[in-house]
Structures are given as structure tokens and as C-alpha cells.
Amino acid sequence: MGISEVWTVQTExxxxxxxxxxxxxxxxxxxxxxxxxxxxPGSDEMPTVPRHVHILNYLLxxxxxxxxxxxxxxxxxxxxxxxxVDSEGHGQRCDSDLIVMPFPNEGHGSLRRxxxxxxxxxxxxxxxxxxxxxxxxxxxxxxxxMGVREYWVLDPVDSEDPARFAxxxxxxxxxxxxxxxxxxxxxxxxxxxxxxxxxxxxxSAVLDCKLLFVQALHGRELDGGIRIVDPETxxxxxxxxxxxxxxxxxxxxxxGMVATLATVRYGEATGDELQRMMPLSLAPVPNLRLVQAxxxxxxxxxxxxxxxxxxxxxASER
Numbered sequence: 001m002g003i004s005e006v007w008t009v010q011t012e013x014x015x016x017x018x019x020x021x022x023x024x025x026x027x028x029x030x031x032x033x034x035x036x037x038x039x040x041p042g043s044d045e046m047p048t049v050p051r052h053v054h055i056l057n058y059l060l061x062x063x064x065x066x067x068x069x070x071x072x073x074x075x076x077x078x079x080x081x082x083x084x085v086d087s088e089g090h091g092q093r094c095d096s097d098l099i100v101m102p103f104p105n106e107g108h109g110s111l112r113r114x115x116x117x118x119x120x121x122x123x124x125x126x127x128x129x130x131x132x133x134x135x136x137x138x139x140x141x142x143x144x145x146m147g148v149r150e151y152w153v154l155d156p157v158d159s160e161d162p163a164r165f166a167x168x169x170x171x172x173x174x175x176x177x178x179x180x181x182x183x184x185x186x187x188x189x190x191x192x193x194x195x196x197x198x199x200x201x202x203x204s205a206v207l208d209c210k211l212l213f214v215q216a217l218h219g220r221e222l223d224g225g226i227r228i229v230d231p232e233t234x235x236x237x238x239x240x241x242x243x244x245x246x247x248x249x250x251x252x253x254x255x256g257m258v259a260t261l262a263t264v265r266y267g268e269a270t271g272d273e274l275q276r277m278m279p280l281s282l283a284p285v286p287n288l289r290l291v292q293a294x295x296x297x298x299x300x301x302x303x304x305x306x307x308x309x310x311x312x313x314x315a316s317e318r
Contacts, residue, residue, distance in 0.1 A: 022072045022117040029115055030107030036083050036111035051156045052126045055224030059098050059124055062228040062237040066209060067100075069232070075105040082115035083147050094142050097141045098124040119147030121206050126154050132170045140179070144186050149208040151186060152178040157218065165215045166170040166193055176300065186285065212236060251285045258291045266300040274307055281311035 005065040031040035032123065060078050067074040077099050086092050092108075100122040113119075123143055125135045135153050143151050145243040155175040168175040174193060180185035198215035210229035217239075218225025227236035255278055263271030278285060286294075290310070297303040 024103040024117060024210070026117070027104040027106035028075075028101075028111070030105055030109040030111055031083075032107075032109035036081070036110040036112060040082060049222050051158055051218075052128065053224075054156060054228050055126050055156060056098055056124070058224060058226055058239055059228070061240060063098075063100060063207070065237055066228060066230060073103050075103060077100040077101075077105060077108075077111065080108075081110035082109070082146075083110055084140065084142070087145055088159065092142065094139055095127050097122050099273065100124075114255050119149060121148075122150040122204065123148050124154065125153045126156055127170045128156070129170065136171075140186060144181060144184065147181065149181050150178060150189075150204060151181075152176070152202075152204070152211070154213065156224065156229070165198065165218065167194070174200060176202055176211065178202055178204070178211075188301065189310050254285045257288065258286060261288070261291055261295065262303065265295050266303055270300045270304065273304055277304075277307055277313060280313060283311050286310060 003241055028040075054214045060076060063076055066075070078097065080096060080099060082094050082096050082099065084092055084094070099105050099111075099120050101116070101120045103117060125131075125139065127135050140151060153171060156178075157165050157169055157175055165175060169238075171177050173188075174191055176191045178189035178191065180189055181187075189202055189204075193199055193200055200213035201310045203209075204211060207228075209231055212227040212229060214227060216225075217223050217227065223239055227239075229236050255275065259271040259275045262274045286307075294303050294306040297306060
């Protein structure tokens with residue numbers, strides 16, 4: 001995303017050091033005013049490519065899942081304006097692709113560094129030809145000045161050539177680059193290319209997880225190829241489409257078991273009728289305990305009436 005022109009404010013520069021003994025459970029405010037606009041005018045917006053969007057959408061949902069299960073305060077914002085005061089005392093705005101904070105945010109407008117009890121934990125940027133020089137230049141300097149503990153830049157590798165995934169197109173050191181703040185400056189983090197698996201990998205100490213950039217997944221439709229590995233399970237957090245696919249498979253398995261129970265109890269016609277009903281309703285597939293309760297019915301028709309009530313089928317559909 002773009003960076004604003006300099007504007008002057010009567011505020012002292014921020015001290016980027018992490019503040020001790022801060023209550024991180026209190027949400028910070030967000031802003032949408034002429035002075036702190038939440039969105040850029042359309043003419044200044046970077047045209048995002050689908051792969052760019054898919055990468056950010058996955059990171060948003062996967063990191064939310066990861067941090068939510070840890071039970072600590074956090075906030076994650078995508079494509080949001082971050083206002084701060086630079087080292088020369090000038091007010092600046094930097095639009096972050098994805099920002100992870102160790103405290104909640106109560107709104108969806110712009111953020112101000114001065115409202116934050118401590119620096120953000122991490123920022124992700126997905127590079128593009130029009131922004132990569134800023135991602136690796138002034139934005140990197142600004143995030144270090146604000147005290148952002150880790151900074152990651154990903155190359156969307158918008159190319160059909162498999163060889164380009166290893167070297168990257170936009171970034172000088174491969175498709176996945178990261179830095180960790182040390183004494184006010186960013187030190188590079190190790191990113192490893194596995195030629196056999198066609199995968200980039202790196203570890204985020206701040207987020208306490210492994211990042212993967214997988215060429216095989218990158219080539220899929222509606223999938224940017226990035227994955228977060230859950231340290232609790234050692235497995236990548238699945239993409240939303242993968243989750244939906246697994247849920248559909250599980251539902252189909254349960255539906256088959258439910259229909260089998262009905263067939264054994266009341267006959268094949270009842271099992272077939274139950275299977276016919278399930279796709280007609282938005283209700284979830286009934287669990288086995290519920291179906292066993294229906295099976296207390298003395299007749300097939302009574303059983304099917306209970307099923308129709310559960311599925312909310314109209315009289316005509318009955």
C-alpha cells in the first residue's frame with residue numbers, strides 16, 4: 001500500500017521502546033477523521049492482484065486462529081492506515097498490509113502509534129512492482145523506528161515459471177524475507193529454500209510459529225501458497241477452502257452413518273428418504289446421538305416426521 005505525503009503535527013517523536021507493566025487487555029481507539037483518514041483516495045490505491053489478496057486473507061484467518069487459541073489479548077488488522085511521528089518530528093502515515101498487535105483494537109479505522117501501549121508485534125507486506133522499493137526501504141525504516149518487533153515481506157511471484165518461485169521476482173533474497181528488531185535496527189531472519197519440497201520456510205520468534213511458502217499450493221486457484229504451522233500440532237493451519245472441504249467430507253461420512261442407522265432400524269426406503277432430505281436443508285447434518293433419539297419412534301413415518309421437523313422442511317417438501 002502507499003505512503004502519505006508529510007504532514008506537520010505538534011507532537012514529539014515516539015519512543016519505540018516497549019513499555020513495561022502495561023495492561024494489554026484494554027482496546028486502543030481507531031480513527032476515521034480528515035486528519036486520520038481510514039482509507040486512501042481511490043487514485044492512490046495500489047491495484048491488488050488476486051494472489052496478493054489470497055495471501056493476506058489466509059494470513060488474517062490463520063493468525064487469528066493461532067492467537068485466539070493462546071488466550072492472550074491481540075489485534076490483527078488488514079490494509080489499515082498507521083499514523084506516527086517520524087525521527088524528524090513529522091507526522092507520517094504508512095498503510096500496512098497486515099499488522100499484528102499484542103492488544104485489541106476496538107474499531108476499524110486508522111491506527112495511531114501514540115495510542116498504542118507498546119509497539120506492534122509484527123507487520124506483513126506483500127510486495128508488488130509498484131511498492132517493493134518502499135517495502136524494502138522507507139517502510140522498513142519506519143517500522144523499525146516505531147519499534148515493530150518483526151517485519152516480513154512476501155513476493156507473490158505472479159509468474160507461471162516454476163523456477164521463479166525459488167529466486168523470487170521482486171525480492172533480492174528469495175520469496176520470503178524477514179527481519180527482527182535488535183537495538184533499534186532490523187537484523188535479517190533466516191529463510192530456507194527446500195529444493196526437494198519446493199518450499200520456503202522461516203521461523204517467527206515473535207509469533208512463535210513457522211512460516212511456509214509452498215510452490216505446489218501457490219499454483220492452486222484462490223490460494224497464495226502461504227501457510228502458518230501451528231506449533232501445538234506441528235501441522236499447517238489449513239486454508240479456508242481446505243477447511244470447508246474437510247468439513248464437507250466429514251459431513252458426508254456422518255450422513256452416510258446416519259442413513260445406515262435409519263436403514264437398519266426402519267428399512268432401506270427410510271434411509272433413502274433421510275438422505276434425500278439432508279441436502280434440501282441448511283440445517284447441519286444431525287449427529288448420531290440425535291438420530292438415535294429419533295429412533296425411539298415406533299414407526300418409520302414418525303421417525304421421518306421428527307427428521308423433517310429438524311430440517312425445517314415445508315409441508316410441500318414433506
